[in-house]
Amino acid sequence: MEWIEIIRLRTQPDVEPSVMQWLKDMVHSMKGTPGLDEARIYTHSAIPGDISLHIMWNTVQGLFKESEVGLMIADTLKKYGILDHTIWLMEAMNGKAAEQVTV
Numbered sequence: 001m002e003w004i005e006i007i008r009l010r011t012q013p014d015v016e017p018s019v020m021q022w023l024k025d026m027v028h029s030m031k032g033t034p035g036l037d038e039a040r041i042y043t044h045s046a047i048p049g050d051i052s053l054h055i056m057w058n059t060v061q062g063l064f065k066e067s068e069v070g071l072m073i074a075d076t077l078k079k080y081g082i083l084d085h086t087i088w089l090m091e092a093m094n095g096k097a098a099e100q101v102t103v
Helices: 016-029 068-080
Strands: 002-011 036-043 050-058 081-089
Touching (some): 002 068, 016 036, 016 068, 050 068
Antiparallel strands (some): 002 050, 002 081, 036 050
């Protein structure tokens, strides 16, 4: 089952560069994590200091909850501002890979 873990941080704009570097290093170190499809970092187009980490998983587990790596990242980031950590399950898709997925 495909699911996504989203960790969103709203921090001060002057803190954003150091948080971004830490996140980039973290995403790089996550390579090879079992079940991890992809991890992406986004910044808000109009709000400086608004950062979102999207961790895409593909696992067979039946109970979906925050991953260990996600909990560690969230715990580190919470000291920098307002944090939101959520889990989303894929229900349908459209786009390039849609032909490969049966939902």
